[in-house]
Amino acid sequence: xxxxxxxxxxxxxxxxxxxxxxxxxxxxxxxxxxxxxxxxxxxxxxxxxxxxxxxxxxxxxxxxxxxxxxxxxxxxxxxxxxxxxxxxxxxxxxxxxxxxxxxxxxxxxxxxxxxxxxxxxxxxxxxxxxxxxxxxxxxxxxxxxxxxxxxxxxxxxxxxxxxxxxxxxxxxxxxxxxxxxxxxxxxxxxxxxxxxxxxxxxxxxxxxxxxxxxxxxxxxxxxxxxxxxxxxxxxxxxxxxxxxxxxxxx
Numbered sequence: 001x002x003x004x005x006x007x008x009x010x011x012x013x014x015x016x017x018x019x020x021x022x023x024x025x026x027x028x029x030x031x032x033x034x035x036x037x038x039x040x041x042x043x044x045x046x047x048x049x050x051x052x053x054x055x056x057x058x059x060x061x062x063x064x065x066x067x068x069x070x071x072x073x074x075x076x077x078x079x080x081x082x083x084x085x086x087x088x089x090x091x092x093x094x095x096x097x098x099x100x101x102x103x104x105x106x107x108x109x110x111x112x113x114x115x116x117x118x119x120x121x122x123x124x125x126x127x128x129x130x131x132x133x134x135x136x137x138x139x140x141x142x143x144x145x146x147x148x149x150x151x152x153x154x155x156x157x158x159x160x161x162x163x164x165x166x167x168x169x170x171x172x173x174x175x176x177x178x179x180x181x182x183x184x185x186x187x188x189x190x191x192x193x194x195x196x197x198x199x200x201x202x203x204x205x206x207x208x209x210x211x212x213x214x215x216x217x218x219x220x221x222x223x224x225x226x227x228x229x230x231x232x233x234x235x236x237x238x239x240x241x242x243x244x245x246x247x248x249x250x
Contacts, residue, residue, distance in 0.1 A: 009051045009063055009121070009130050009196045048122030050129040061236040064111050065133050065194040066099075067153065072114035075152065076100040079112075082151050093118075104148055106141035108192035125199065125247040132197035132243060133177040138187035139165060142179055160225065175248060195231075197241040203230045206242055 043051040069075040073090045079102045088101035096118035103109045123129045137145050146157045157167040169177040200206050203221045207230045214235035221230040227245020
């Protein structure tokens with residue numbers, strides 16, 4: 001089974017999609033009508049898809065993260081068997097592919113993607129594109145989360161020495177994301193979630209500039225073992241992280 005994180009990160013907005021000038025990574029937005037007056041906007045850099053955006057009044061603004069699978073119906077069924085709540089049963093996305101959405105036993109929501117004509121992100125692991133994804137969950141739920149995702153996708157986990165319980169997700173031996181356990185004092189105010197990281201040449205400069213773009217800094221830039229990260233929010237409140245450092249091969 002192919003279980004790569006991720007297909008195409010998607011930003012769910014509460015209002016109309018922003019213009020390319022409001023996006024902090026200088027991308028081009030290609031608006032595609034999807035019926036009922038709605039528009040699905042593909043974000044691209046140098047002609048390659050890096051993310052997508054669309055508006056909905058049903059949920060607060062947030063990023064959806066995807067895992068690519070060979071058979072979305074089988075993966076969704078297995079997720080249910082392991083204790084997940086199926087939020088959206090498998091459905092076709094026109095000819096682009098097939099998707100499903102579930103919430104894991106700890107409460108983090110994740111999307112599944114079975115590629116049709118659209119395989120997902122055309123570029124990753126470079127500035128302006130997605131480079132990492134973390135499952136942010138309470139420390140008390142981290143072990144159970146690892147068990148759940150190992151049973152669903154066959155992922156393996158490696159705890160980082162000195163990383164306060166942080167685990168690297170490995171898919172077929174390759175790093176594929178992480179599990180970030182939160183201590184009780186933080187877990188109470190941070191719901192479980194999958195958080196995308198986007199590459200940037202200078203997260204310190206971006207943190208200084210993001211306020212002028214209408215966003216906010218949730219966590220100032222700080223060093224990690226392999227680079228430097230910051231956690232930001234866009235003008236509508238959707239949270240994401242940014243990364244400056246070396247990149248893994250695609």
